[in-house]
Amino acid sequence: MKKNIFLLSAFLALLIPGLCWSQELGDLKVAMDTVWTLIAAFLVFWMNAGFAMVESGLCRSKNTVNILAKNFVVFAIASLAFYVVGWGIMFGNGSGFMGSDGLWLIGGADNSPAMGEAYQGSYSSISWTGIPLYAKFFFQLVFAGTAATIVSGAVAERIKFLSFLIFSFVLVALMYPITGHWIWGGGFLATAGFWDFAGSTVVHSVGGWAALAGILVLGPRIGKFGKDGKVTPIPGHNMGMATLGALILWLGWFGFNPGSTMAAAPIDIAHIALTTNMACCAAIITATITAWLMLGKPDISMLINGALAGLVAITAPCAFVSVGSSVVIGAIAGVIVVLAVIFFDKIKIDDPVGALSVHLVNGIWGTLAVGLFAQDKIVATATGNGLFFGGGLHLFLVQLKGVLLVGAFTFALGLIVWGALKVMMGIRVSEEEEREGLDIGEHGNIAYPDFQSSTGHL
Amino acid sequence: MKKNIFLLSAFLALLIPGLCWSQELGDLKVAMDTVWTLIAAFLVFWMNAGFAMVESGLCRSKNTVNILAKNFVVFAIASLAFYVVGWGIMFGNGSGFMGSDGLWLIGGADNSPAMGEAYQGSYSSISWTGIPLYAKFFFQLVFAGTAATIVSGAVAERIKFLSFLIFSFVLVALMYPITGHWIWGGGFLATAGFWDFAGSTVVHSVGGWAALAGILVLGPRIGKFGKDGKVTPIPGHNMGMATLGALILWLGWFGFNPGSTMAAAPIDIAHIALTTNMACCAAIITATITAWLMLGKPDISMLINGALAGLVAITAPCAFVSVGSSVVIGAIAGVIVVLAVIFFDKIKIDDPVGALSVHLVNGIWGTLAVGLFAQDKIVATATGNGLFFGGGLHLFLVQLKGVLLVGAFTFALGLIVWGALKVMMGIRVSEEEEREGLDIGEHGNIAYPDFQSSTGHL
Amino acid sequence: MKKNIFLLSAFLALLIPGLCWSQELGDLKVAMDTVWTLIAAFLVFWMNAGFAMVESGLCRSKNTVNILAKNFVVFAIASLAFYVVGWGIMFGNGSGFMGSDGLWLIGGADNSPAMGEAYQGSYSSISWTGIPLYAKFFFQLVFAGTAATIVSGAVAERIKFLSFLIFSFVLVALMYPITGHWIWGGGFLATAGFWDFAGSTVVHSVGGWAALAGILVLGPRIGKFGKDGKVTPIPGHNMGMATLGALILWLGWFGFNPGSTMAAAPIDIAHIALTTNMACCAAIITATITAWLMLGKPDISMLINGALAGLVAITAPCAFVSVGSSVVIGAIAGVIVVLAVIFFDKIKIDDPVGALSVHLVNGIWGTLAVGLFAQDKIVATATGNGLFFGGGLHLFLVQLKGVLLVGAFTFALGLIVWGALKVMMGIRVSEEEEREGLDIGEHGNIAYPDFQSSTGHL
Amino acid sequence: MKKLEAIIKPHKLDEVKDAIMELGVQGMTISEVKGFGRQKGHTELYRGAEYVVDFIPKVKIEVVVKDEDITRLITAIQKVATTGKIGDGKIFVTPVEAAVRIRTGEKGEAAI
Amino acid sequence: MKKLEAIIKPHKLDEVKDAIMELGVQGMTISEVKGFGRQKGHTELYRGAEYVVDFIPKVKIEVVVKDEDITRLITAIQKVATTGKIGDGKIFVTPVEAAVRIRTGEKGEAAI
């Protein structure tokens, strides 16, 4: 008896620290996953600077303050909108269409970092990651901000500041979270087996569709299309700014894609970092070559758009395809983006910074590419195989369905919201203000008072 | 017997790896905390670029080289000053007033990463974090550099390069570490229950008070205030630069605040990242609205100051208040900063970049806000409750006391040092140099030789 | 018997979770090391933006697009070149001269993250780090990109775009990996006891030698050296850009040096972050003083070069020397770089951005400094002691040998490749294009169409 | 020979240039200037204080032509440069005594 | 009509503008120019080598006025633009043969 008691106590003595270590191990894992997710979120936040620089650089100096202010304020609005209700719509438990549980102010019950089965709360669809609720929210928040920012460049140089801010609020409070719910919030596309790892569709296409609606309602900038249909290029005012912005975005994408694991899974994040980088590089090369061959010279704004196109395209498939496939996906994106820029000019859609060619067109391409290049469990996710890896058309068709539904919904709602704003308060500045520049008109400021401007492109 | 021996050996066999895992677990934790702290430190270091861009952007092109050089060299000086003696004064064991143990060259005994009770060495006040000594030092070093940099913008466009460098040395070697010791080095304010999580007072107000002393001794820039008392705005030369700088600072603050845990505590860092972000966003919105209503248009330099004001204000309370409170604290900061800019102009204090309105005024506001909004152990720290959460005036009064004592000390010492420099070597450039620009006068360089400048604001 | 079985089962019950925790612990360690290495890699990637900004800032506005495009595209090319064959040559098992196993497309066998003895695969020389293969590759890839980028600044303002791209491909596919193999790939210099922690020689000198070869084959820019041998300075067009670039590089170096541990070893990375920072700061101070004394005023381009010189110099020794020594190494670098800039001008070597003075000269100095200041196992590596720490001349001589062999090889091969390109397709733009600017000539773009340029320095 | 100086609104430059070319004039020189006149400047805002910017960006076109061409030139420019809104600008004519083409050394009307 | 061209120090622009307006002149055109003269330039420094920048920023003011106004104008400008230091600049007067207001087509003195 005595012996047995001794044994038992020995057993327990060992078991208790054992349990304790296990607990500590779990804590450490939560800590590491949180550190990784937060740092990735910081990098994604940093993309705001990238968008601000790319967009101002590719527009004229007289509209610089306006573009900068737009990019600055829109993230603030996005943060508040997503905090107030966007998060709840996107990740709250609810129907296949939208979330309804814990809707307001991240106010639902939640026992994060408990995961999977152990999770109990209002935001089950994101319980696959074991980090604190606020870390989940913060990471998703910076994504929402990105979607809003995409629109900014497309409508630049002619949109009213206040109207844009209101649209951004609606986009982040309502539109983005609804389609986001379909895909990442456990909604009907998630159930259908639609895969979008880091948001080619959820973020980029959605931003792109909203931008397209905006452009159509707004019309082109004065002087962009001549009476005879001739395209007059309106050069951006600062290629240094634009290039810096592109490099910032590239860096930010290392948070955007690898960070979307929301866990420090070593094989996964290394794989994703690499596919992300290789797609971007391939796209730069093919965009350079395409521009060189088609247009005679490698225009830097095309190289920049090329890089971003590669990054947008690999966003959905980055975790589902091989490094080799990522090179191919990027290479195709680099060609597509050059053709798209020329195409939009041809059909008289005036997109000053190429937001449509980059985010919309390549957001679609990237999403479809999952259906072509996916390899089941290449890292960790069981996506099934894409067309080129023996999976047949199944995955491709699901992807296509997702692209179409999200596009139809966002574009239609976008038209309605832009249209309503147009009727209610106007969305376009006066012709005189457009000529003089929105900086003075909207902000009473100019960006570069110490420099003499050239009238070459007024 | 045999059995017992067997049992014992089994027991030990299990115990030893157990201990061993426990050791490894501890090592892993040290590693993770160090990784987190270093990355946060890199982000804080990066704020130097932010200050350089904001300050040059908000000054005239003819002083750009000077401001850039100041921001560049001052971090080098701060690093050396803090290495030589600042660290010892701030964190060395000593009196309630200053440290004295291990004063020079981080030379004291130290068994970090041992923590708390287990710690034995000269820097006990920072033994609450379990990371190597050099990681602690590096993190604190980048903070010290920030304090010095704050002064730079306030005295810009008229100060002698060498005098500024000498002041910066004194600030980081002596002034900053002494008040820092009071609060973070186990000094008398720490004992009194004064709370400043990441440095609204320790870093920002201190920089602000030193700047105010400098401005008073220096006087305003030529042309800023007319004879009739009219304020002539002197527009900054590059709003793109200024906005980029503000976004860099915002990013850096994700190291500044969440990193001040100096440990990868998941709940804490997620909470702090979020309060930091929300306060900034709220401040942007309210600064925009205030400027729009009071001044007619949302001037971008006000938006930038608004964002920074929100960040400074949340710096002290970020870990002690709820996300909801952070929104309120930021919202108030956004209003305060606009009023403060107008106020300082009115009383003829010429602060080219708004350093006082941002760092001094909102550093004070943030520190006091702890006394209003703190919620005991909302994350991990037992601060007691603030006034609005049932804690009564106690905490608020301690905070107020800290604000006043640190302010009085730094401002007085600042006046003395600036005054002494003025007498000994002069602190202001000649009128001719000020007109022509400090770039040529102090550096023999100009920032933009290829561009034709406009005399609009010479 | 029963009892014994009970004992045994108790024993096993305890052992199995024990083993299991041990496995989990290992997994966590792999995860943390991967997180650290990837984040460091992102920072190194970010150096591309730094180089782009420094180089464009220090050149004339008419060549800005060209320099930006070069820096942008060259990283894409480097990524592909290193992926296709560079990695295999550098880290594949093979001879002392170059790798041959798993040569193409990272295609060799590999069981990473298994380490050391447990490793089985084609890339044994880098099996000292326990992270996934793609993480190793990605980290090494961003280093390779850096080497290519160094050349860009030195040949700026006169080189043909296409020729430069081809050279970059050869450099990263062949030249860099071969000498890299000698040192980091287990080649003959590694065996000889040559130490270069993060690449003063592997990356910076190699870039520098290739640049020197390029400059010699290209010749100076029109107007740089008068007939009478007078040096005409050609000021860079944007000091804000250049300073931002330097701060980006500095930040990036916190990935470059501490990240080269490729493991989250807390003592090591804190130590390295600190030596890196202190060397840079000391170099800034001494470069400022040297410029002030020798030239009359502290020219900002010299401060920038000073900072970078300190960083390059500490790159090899950062993990092998004390913090005190790092200050000395940096201080010397700051003096050297100013003298080197003046020297290269004197011997009519036209290096627009100071790439030789920074990367070549201080790459050599840093490598030799290991031989002088190394302290055996100061952190973890058994380098033996340097001359000043009682180790005699041995280490210094090995370092010198490495410097000479790598230099001779890279410089000779560089001359051959540049020479071949010159013969085959020309490497220099026409005189007219050089005068008008490479932006229009090579890209059909200009960087700042909205600003009136000054002919001050045409 | 006469020199015509036209100060116009910047966005009219292309039209004016075309009008001048249509008259067979082969050369002109333009510069960025700032004008002050009946057209008032605008108010700008910076850090809470307003200020008036008096000078408005204009383009100055200088063309040297034979005496006989000057009237047609004036009419042509006046026609296309006008928007009817205040601030359209001025045309001034001054005498030119000599002209030289640097490349060839040609003098007088042959040089322009 | 006469055209007065005054080359002045940039920081004198506001005062000169006010002096001109006080005389009842309603318009003027300014441009950024660089001057070379008795006032020597300054030495700049770049990457270890010095060089002299000869040309100094100046502002050129052009005003076309009636013949009778020219003397008063000269006196007024000379008075406020002077600092007494070398480099204060010059005033030149040239004849103007015709003037047109683009907006209205008004000619001659009515146009200015």
Added chain:
Amino acid sequence: MKKLEAIIKPHKLDEVKDAIMELGVQGMTISEVKGFGRQKGHTELYRGAEYVVDFIPKVKIEVVVKDEDITRLITAIQKVATTGKIGDGKIFVTPVEAAVRIRTGEKGEAAI
């Protein structure tokens, strides 16, 4: 007095300046202008579309000299400013009726 205006290629500025100084002329004023002429502009490219930039950067030098100096000045400038390639620019001479040195109030030829 005469005013000489020379429109030249920017990279010739230093040589022209030296040539002018050698003649004993003590001052001049330059400005950045853009020229349109027989020398055609170039094609630029932006986001897939081409456009022609007609105006080419030039420098305008203005020098006021005594009547007797003008011929020597023209010759000197023409000599150094020529490259023989199209676009070398023009020299125009206009009469100057009065000159004032702002600093001293000196008038006429003494002022220049």
